[in-house]
Amino acid sequence: MAKQYDVAVIGAGAAGMMCAAVAGKGGKRVVLLDHAAKLAEKIRISGGGRCNFTNINAGPQNFLSQNPHFCKSALSRYTAQDFLALVKKYRIAHHEKHKGQLFCNDSSEQVIQMLRAECEVGGVHWRMPCKVAGVQKTESGFSIATDSGEILADSVVIATGGLSIPKIGASDLGYRIATQFGLKIVETRPGLVPLTFDGPSWEAFAPLAGIALEVEVSTGAGKGKGAQRGHFREDLLFTHRGLSGPAILQISSYWQPGTPIVLDLLPEMDVAEVLIGAKKTEKKQLGNVLAQWLPARLAEGLLLANGFAPDARLADMADAKLRKLGDAINRWAIVPTGSEGYRKAEVTLGGVDTRELSQQTMMANKVPGLYFIGETVDVTGWLGGYNFQWAWASGVAAGLALAES
Numbered sequence: 001m002a003k004q005y006d007v008a009v010i011g012a013g014a015a016g017m018m019c020a021a022v023a024g025k026g027g028k029r030v031v032l033l034d035h036a037a038k039l040a041e042k043i044r045i046s047g048g049g050r051c052n053f054t055n056i057n058a059g060p061q062n063f064l065s066q067n068p069h070f071c072k073s074a075l076s077r078y079t080a081q082d083f084l085a086l087v088k089k090y091r092i093a094h095h096e097k098h099k100g101q102l103f104c105n106d107s108s109e110q111v112i113q114m115l116r117a118e119c120e121v122g123g124v125h126w127r128m129p130c131k132v133a134g135v136q137k138t139e140s141g142f143s144i145a146t147d148s149g150e151i152l153a154d155s156v157v158i159a160t161g162g163l164s165i166p167k168i169g170a171s172d173l174g175y176r177i178a179t180q181f182g183l184k185i186v187e188t189r190p191g192l193v194p195l196t197f198d199g200p201s202w203e204a205f206a207p208l209a210g211i212a213l214e215v216e217v218s219t220g221a222g223k224g225k226g227a228q229r230g231h232f233r234e235d236l237l238f239t240h241r242g243l244s245g246p247a248i249l250q251i252s253s254y255w256q257p258g259t260p261i262v263l264d265l266l267p268e269m270d271v272a273e274v275l276i277g278a279k280k281t282e283k284k285q286l287g288n289v290l291a292q293w294l295p296a297r298l299a300e301g302l303l304l305a306n307g308f309a310p311d312a313r314l315a316d317m318a319d320a321k322l323r324k325l326g327d328a329i330n331r332w333a334i335v336p337t338g339s340e341g342y343r344k345a346e347v348t349l350g351g352v353d354t355r356e357l358s359q360q361t362m363m364a365n366k367v368p369g370l371y372f373i374g375e376t377v378d379v380t381g382w383l384g385g386y387n388f389q390w391a392w393a394s395g396v397a398a399g400l401a402l403a404e405s
């Protein structure tokens with residue numbers, strides 16, 4: 001006999017658990033399904049195991065989407081302060097780390113247990129691990145075929161997340177269900193991901209793995225469908241395969257393949273002006289001059305890559321050459337070969353086209369009773385707790401709408 005519920009939520013991650021708890025507490029009979037054996041692995045590994053669960057400054061400006069207005073309604077109705085109040089209610093010790101980012105003091109497991117407890121309060125039924133074979137529309141609702149039998153529900157919420165980190169259970173089920181019901185998908189690609197570089201222009205930098213420094217980074221993008229301009233001041237890290245660190249993860253979400261990213265390695269300084277000004281009095285070699293402000297190995301790599309001998313004397317350099325060197329440091333434009341892909345990406349850009357959904361309820365406009373929340377939707381946050389805030393806010397928006405339905 002098929003089990004009948006008011007609401008079936010597919011995907012017991014951040015958004016799915018939040019939505020199930022809210023709909024359950026609102027009086028609905030809810031079932032929550034997930035194919036994973038272990039609950040909410042992405043929350044567990046997030047924030048280096050301490051879950052950067054929100055950002056107190058979160059607002060629509062921190063999200064990418066083909067429709068930047070879509071996220072406004074949900075984010076304003078369930079704010080970072082609302083989630084923080086829940087964290088405080090469960091007495092989870094936490095701290096602010098950097099630019100409004102809130103982390104657990106101890107373990108992300110506490111956030112998972114908090115959401116599980118909220119689901120308990122809402123009387124949510126669990127099916128886990130449970131493989132979903134497909135979702136079909138019935139006369140009065142939906143039928144979900146699973147490896148533990150058929151489930152019938154008046155409404156279905158798709159909360160299966162994005163494609164990043166497939167080894168812990170990411171799948172494309174959400175996009176497949178959206179496509180099956182005739183909803184458009186904004187092309188997906190890895191976001192918040194290290195960028196890779198190769199070829200002759202990168203040779204001088206390949207040995208610099210491990211070097212880190214604060215930089216400004218931007219994309220000159222602005223071209224291409226949905227391209228948005230990004231600009232961040234964060235730490236950069238040289239890796240064996242290219243560049244990483246918060247600066248690169250942030251800009252990767254704005255980067256369009258084939259276009260350059262532009263790095264300012266000394267954002268506080270007009271390097272050309274300072275070098276030209278110092279020429280008359282400075283007796284040092286170029287490499288040693290730059291090493292006053294940059295890691296010495298990086299200074300040497302930059303000089304070699306730009307055709308300067310590190311042992312050339314500053315005093316002997318023509319102003320035009322120093323301007324070229326200044327540009328190479330303050331406006332270093334490089335075209336990444338690619339990215340580390342979904343294997344390393346923290347998020348998936350793109351997803352279910354927001355024009356297909358109600359921004360108040362997350363329900364598909366042309367399929368009453370079918371909802372999409374969290375990362376499956378074309379709303380992607382910056383690094384720093386924003387993606388969880390979207391998961392909570394979109395989960396609550398759908399949960400409240402379901403409770404009222």
Ligand SMILES: Cc1cc2nc3c(=O)[nH]c(=O)nc-3n(C[C@H](O)[C@H](O)[C@H](O)COP(=O)(O)OP(=O)(O)OC[C@H]3O[C@@H](n4cnc5c(N)ncnc54)[C@H](O)[C@@H]3O)c2cc1C
Nearest residue numbers: 011013014015035046047052160161173374375385387388
């Ligand atoms: C390494 C890493 C660190 C991160 N750190 C942070 C951070 O500190 N702060 C932050 O804001 N964001 C962070 N993120 C991003 C954040 O984890 C996600 O944006 C967020 O979890 C998305 O929530 P969601 O509920 O939409 O999807 P998820 O949390 O990914 O949940 C999706 C659920 O659906 C299930 N599922 C998938 N396919 C199926 C299927 N076919 N059948 C049944 N179930 C299925 C999965 O098992 C999973 O439980 C991090 C991501 C990664 C990869």
